[in-house]
Amino acid sequence: MNSSVQPDGTAGKRPDRVAAVRRRLAKHGPPRKPDGGPDFATVTLPERDCDQVRDLLVKERVGTVVEIGLAYASSALAISEALLRTGSRNPRHVVIDPFQYTAYDGVGWELLRSAGLDDIAELVTEPSQRFLARLADAGFSADAAFVDGSHHFHNVFVDLHFLGEIVRPGGIVLLDDVWWPSVSAAVAYFETNLGWRPIPGAPADGTTDPAGSRPRTGAYRLPDPRPTPDFKEFRPFC
Numbered sequence: 001m002n003s004s005v006q007p008d009g010t011a012g013k014r015p016d017r018v019a020a021v022r023r024r025l026a027k028h029g030p031p032r033k034p035d036g037g038p039d040f041a042t043v044t045l046p047e048r049d050c051d052q053v054r055d056l057l058v059k060e061r062v063g064t065v066v067e068i069g070l071a072y073a074s075s076a077l078a079i080s081e082a083l084l085r086t087g088s089r090n091p092r093h094v095v096i097d098p099f100q101y102t103a104y105d106g107v108g109w110e111l112l113r114s115a116g117l118d119d120i121a122e123l124v125t126e127p128s129q130r131f132l133a134r135l136a137d138a139g140f141s142a143d144a145a146f147v148d149g150s151h152h153f154h155n156v157f158v159d160l161h162f163l164g165e166i167v168r169p170g171g172i173v174l175l176d177d178v179w180w181p182s183v184s185a186a187v188a189y190f191e192t193n194l195g196w197r198p199i200p201g202a203p204a205d206g207t208t209d210p211a212g213s214r215p216r217t218g219a220y221r222l223p224d225p226r227p228t229p230d231f232k233e234f235r236p237f238c
């Protein structure tokens with residue numbers, strides 16, 4: 001069942017169930033910590049930022065979202081909650097993480113399943129830089145993407161390149177950790193050369209760096225139509 005309308009006709013129970021799993025995760029952490037697994041507080045997107053991501057995706061009325069970096073599923077739960085709240089007829093959430101079983105022992109995916117999301121979410125356990133190329137080749141189209149995988153400049157750049165083909169013109173790309181130079185430099189290319197535009201007021205009330213000057217997450221709208229840039233007009237971006 002894909003919408004938030006239940007067999008008994010009540011709306012909203014499914015997203016509320018996801019929200020409850022999300023709240024429990026934010027309050028108590030994951031139900032189990034894999035041996036030597038990454039620290040929850042360090043890797044997870046804070047609840048406040050998850051709320052911002054959810055609210056923006058609901059506002060955009062997304063139906064299909066590609067996410068990079070599952071970890072313990074904080075952002076994934078927020079994204080799935082948004083997909084259910086929009087009431088889309090065929091919500092789809094493609095989640096990519098090559099280390100979900102090797103580093104996280106499947107805990108993030110178990111949390112998505114425990115929230116009843118395995119009919120809308122699908123997990124791909126290979127590096128996004130490889131999988132996205134195939135997804136683009138297959139002509140897959142998404143309304144939005146959330147990027148929180150590898151933070152190496154070259155990997156973020158490749159992710160954004162393929163997401164520029166996958167996310168529909170006028171769709172949006174959200175990124176965590178734009179306060180890191182490796183991430184902000186990658187997105188700067190797309191902003192400077194390919195017409196990606198920061199969405200005004202988004203995130204409205206997310207986490208900032210300790211100095212309070214730089215927001216943690218970024219949100220960009222892709223141009224419509226897709227640009228066909230001329231290499232002679234390349235603009236240095238860093």
Ligand SMILES: C[S@@+](CC[C@H](N)C(=O)[O-])C[C@H]1O[C@@H](n2cnc3c(N)ncnc32)[C@H](O)[C@@H]1O
Pocket residue numbers: 043044045068069070071072073074075076096097098099100103126127128129148149150151155
């Ligand atoms: C900071 S964590 C993501 C946190 C998650 N967004 C949350 O809110 O809990 C980064 C994740 O990216 C994954 N990752 C690392 N390299 C990746 C790659 N090349 N492709 C996709 N995911 C990758 C890691 O396994 C890890 O789960």
